[in-house]
Amino acid sequence: MAMPDQLMFARRLGPTSRLLIWLLVGVSFIVLDTRYHTLDGLRSGFSLLLQPVRELMRAPSDVAAELTGFFTRHRLLQKERDALLAERAQVQVGASVAKALARENAELRRLLQLPARSGQQMVRAALLYQGHNWFAQRITLDQGAGAGLRGGLPVVDAWGLVGQVSRVYPGTSEVTLVSDPHQLTPVFVERTGQRGLAAGSGQNQLELRYMPSQTDIRAGDRLLTSGIDRVYPAGIPVARVTRVSRSQSSPYLRVECLPLAGLNRSHAVLVLIAAPQVIAQ
Amino acid sequence: MNAAPAQTLGSWRRILGSLILAVLLEQLPWTGWALALRPDFVLVGVLFWALHQPARIGFATAFFLGLLADFQDGVVFGQHAIAYVIGVYLVLFLRLRLLQFDPLRQAAQLFPIFLAVQLVVLLAGWLAVNPPAGLAMLLPVLSSTLLWYLVAGFLRLWHGKGLQDRA
Numbered sequence: 001m002a003m004p005d006q007l008m009f010a011r012r013l014g015p016t017s018r019l020l021i022w023l024l025v026g027v028s029f030i031v032l033d034t035r036y037h038t039l040d041g042l043r044s045g046f047s048l049l050l051q052p053v054r055e056l057m058r059a060p061s062d063v064a065a066e067l068t069g070f071f072t073r074h075r076l077l078q079k080e081r082d083a084l085l086a087e088r089a090q091v092q093v094g095a096s097v098a099k100a101l102a103r104e105n106a107e108l109r110r111l112l113q114l115p116a117r118s119g120q121q122m123v124r125a126a127l128l129y130q131g132h133n134w135f136a137q138r139i140t141l142d143q144g145a146g147a148g149l150r151g152g153l154p155v156v157d158a159w160g161l162v163g164q165v166s167r168v169y170p171g172t173s174e175v176t177l178v179s180d181p182h183q184l185t186p187v188f189v190e191r192t193g194q195r196g197l198a199a200g201s202g203q204n205q206l207e208l209r210y211m212p213s214q215t216d217i218r219a220g221d222r223l224l225t226s227g228i229d230r231v232y233p234a235g236i237p238v239a240r241v242t243r244v245s246r247s248q249s250s251p252y253l254r255v256e257c258l259p260l261a262g263l264n265r266s267h268a269v270l271v272l273i274a275a276p277q278v279i280a281q
Numbered sequence: 282m283n284a285a286p287a288q289t290l291g292s293w294r295r296i297l298g299s300l301i302l303a304v305l306l307e308q309l310p311w312t313g314w315a316l317a318l319r320p321d322f323v324l325v326g327v328l329f330w331a332l333h334q335p336a337r338i339g340f341a342t343a344f345f346l347g348l349l350a351d352f353q354d355g356v357v358f359g360q361h362a363i364a365y366v367i368g369v370y371l372v373l374f375l376r377l378r379l380l381q382f383d384p385l386r387q388a389a390q391l392f393p394i395f396l397a398v399q400l401v402v403l404l405a406g407w408l409a410v411n412p413p414a415g416l417a418m419l420l421p422v423l424s425s426t427l428l429w430y431l432v433a434g435f436l437r438l439w440h441g442k443g444l445q446d447r448a
Contacts, residue, residue, distance in 0.1 A: 019370040022340045026366060029348070029359030030409050039358050046352040050308060057308045130312055131354035135406045138355035167355075174355055264312055 040167075047144075047169035054129050054172075055142065120233065123147050123271045125155075128172060130264070137180040137200065139163075141269065144171045148273055152231060157269045160237035160260035161185065161225060165271065173271075177263050178238060179204050187223040187238050192216050195226050198238060201256075204263060206239045208255035213246055215253060223257060233272065237261075291334035300326045300338075300346070307353060323350060324365060324398060328391065331369045332379055343369045357409040364401035368394055 013021075033039045125143040143149055145168045155162040155175050163183065167174040176183050179200040187198045187208070194215060201207045211217060221241045227234025239257035247254055303322035311319050323346050330338035347362030354361075371394045372379065379390055 015370055015373045018340050019366060022344055022366040023363060025344065026347075026359045026363035026405075029362060030357055030405065033358040034409055042348070042358065043352055046349060050352075053305065054308045054310075057305060058310050061310055127310070129308065129310060129353070130316065131356075132316065134403075135354065135356045135360075135410065140355075 043167065044169050047172050051128075051142075051169075051171050054140075058128065121273045123149065123273060125173075125269055125271055127267045127269070133202075136182075137177040137202065137204075137263075138166065138174050139177065139263075141173050141175055141271070142171070143271065144169045144173045146171055147271075149173050149271055154232045154236070154272045155269050156236055156272060157261045157266040159262060159266075160239075161232065162261045162263060162266065162269050164231070175269075178259055178261070179206060179263055185232070185238055186226045186229045188226040189217055190222040190224050192221075195228070196223075198223055198257065204259065206257040206259055208241070208257060209252070211253040211255055213251060213253050217241060217244055217253065217255060219243055222260075291330070291337065293337070296330050296334060296338060300330070300342075302326075304346075304349065307350075321350075321395075321398075324368060324395070327365060328368055328372050328394070331372045332376060335373060335376065339373075340366050340369055356406060360405045360409060361402055363405050364398045367401050368398040371397060 029039065123143055125141040125147075127139055128142040129140040131138065131140075141155075149165055149168050151165055151168055153165045155165060161178055163175045163177040163180070165173050166176040177200070178185055178198070179202065181200050181202045183200045185198045185206075186195070188195045194211075194217065196208050196211055198206045199209050208217070208223065219241050222237060223239045223241070225232040225234055225236045225238055237260045239259050241255055241257050243254075243256040245254045245256075300323070303326040306322045307319075327338060327343045327346055331343070343365040344362045347360075347365035348358055350361035350365070351358050372391075375390065375394075379387055382390060
């Protein structure tokens with residue numbers, strides 16, 4: 001029995017020809033996006049459309065976190081407060097030492113006529129959304145161009161480097177994580193000072209590339225940003241070496257590292273805003 | 282099966298409501314294992330309505346919602362759009378067959394469709410990020426077609442026309 005919604009006698013194009021038309025449209029979208037980057041307006045539109053929705057959908061988990069936090073035991077809070085007080089005392093000692101060192105450093109730099117290090121300005125941001133990480137490891141933050149963010153800025157959390165701002169929308173921004181397969185980070189080994197290039201290897205890991213096989217590096221070494229790219233300030237912790245192996249076929253070591261920052265766990269991050277430093281000739 | 286319940290089942294309000302609900306569910310802050318195991322709510326919604334209301338929900342809706350999925354994952358525009366469109370095509374192709382099954386068998390029949398959609402996402406993403414050096418990879422398609430013609434023609438000459446009937 002024929003029904004009105006049955007496509008038995010098609011009066012319009014059949015499914016196969018419509019499929020072909022839509023496939024052509026899809027391929028042209030891919031070409032427009034990868035070759036000519038002309039679809040950024042569409043991305044901004046989606047971000048404007050979805051930002052309030054995402055903030056709304058984040059609310060239930062926020063409320064749940066508030067409620068569980070409300071019922072935290074009094075003893076636990078007191079213990080945490082004592083630990084924090086002790087930590088603050090230690091940090092204050094460290095801070096006064098650092099202040100003295102900074103003064104000394106500034107004087108030495110003046111003597112040597114080196115340009116002064118630029119100060120850092122920070123924007124606090126929170127994780128708004130995380131998509132699948134099959135192709136690109138990206139997270140969305142709840143701050144955007146309105147807070148002064150722009151592409152290329154480094155993003156850190158309390159433990160280390162999270163990544164780099166890659167797309168900025170009016171109220172949100174996308175951050176490419178250091179573990180993204182296309183993300184390169186210039187680093188140095190804290191123990192030896194050896195410079196290198198850390199590349200994301202997907203799966204929440206990094207690898208240190210192009211280390212000649214006689215390099216002094218072992219599991220447990222920390223990698224910090226070297227700052228030679230003038231994108232990241234020098235000395236931000238990036239990763240810890242977990243395994244060093246030698247391969248027969250390659251002249252380089254295979255160095256696997258785990259990122260120090262909580263790439264998937266951190267909910268609060270800082271975006272470092274600094275005027276690009278101009279090197280005086 | 283008669284037409285009246287299909288009309289109330291597939292009213293515009295229900296279609297839009299369910300698709301909007303699917304989009305909202307995907308905007309929840311999923312992380313970790315929950316994110317890895319999260320079903321593609323939007324794809325399920327689109328394929329469901331393509332099965333039951335093909336005159337209303339079809340290629341255009343699938344394409345637009347695919348673009349939305351592309352935005353969500355921060356990948357190249359068109360990747361999920363192409364995959365969703367192919368999913369809708371497969372459902373339309375198998376439509377009359379799918380409508381005859383009970384829910385369990387229907388789900389089993391949709392498994393290969395979901396698998397195909399995911400593989401197309403994988404393939405399109407891989408091609409968009411690492412395009413092959415040239416289209417020389419497609420040349421064997423032509424030569425294989427030509428070889429097929431030669432083999433089939435030769436065998437037909439050898440055995441006569443009714444090869445498949447006698448085998």
